[in-house]
Amino acid sequence: MTELTFQLNNEDETIAVGQTLARHIQAPLTLYLTGDLGAGKTTLSRGLIQGLGHKGAVKSPTYTLVEPYELDGVEVYHFDLYRLNDPEELEFMGIRDYFTDNSLCIVEWPDKGEGLLPDADIHLHLNYVNQGREIHIRALTDSGKTLLAAIK
Template sequence: MEMGIKKISMTRYQLSNEAATAAFAKRLAKQLTTPMVIYLNGPLGAGKTALCRGIIHYLGHQGAVKSPTYTLVEPYQLNDWRIHHFDLYRLADPEELEYMGIRDYFAADTLNFIEWPEKGEGWLPGADLTIDISYCDTGREVNLAACSAAAEQLIKQL
């Protein structure tokens, strides 16, 4: 699997606080389709997991949405699709992904969020959408980059 990213289009959002992040997550969730691979980039504490949590809750998950920092992946079964939230921060060697059966996570009915995708380089499929989150004053700046036609359509609908 290749991690090569070809960015088709980009757009930027300013999120002033946690409520704005939740509202953005809801807005983004409304446009998501499967299959889709979403890379999330940003420093520790920037809000990658918070964004995923908001999306997963909006899509119908009623329970806790835990950070997969220690488990590498947290799965969620919602309606007719499966969601996998990966956090590869603690991944020591990308080859570990092969041992956990990484290819089985990417199917037609899946939505896959991958934090720290560079740690899995060479073992992950390319992203449809990349989300870069950075600190900006007291809030966050979110940059979306479409890497597929599906993600480009998603950005246009936002």
């Protein structure tokens, strides 16, 4: 299994996909989230992070670039690279230090960090379809395939 697609009629369904991922996810794993502004990338991230046990709010790291969470033995790093002007800025923030054997890295707008980010295990693309949204999930590594098989 390398690809899945879900129709999402509302925000709750987007959060539910994130929570489903959380039930089966294991570090290390890198997820790329792509899609238009407002398509639901941060909403999906919120469902995933809260599904992993975070009890507080999940804010978009648009201005900080990364928001860390220590959850149940795994380090979760939520990146939003939308405002990144130059991928070299990632070198200055020590980007390589975030991608460890104990980390789950969720990267919104990964194209902004091209050349400095590790390859994704899973690529999630959200897009508008009529009044709702659609999420297309593609596994790019064996770890990604294992995750997709578990959520199928």
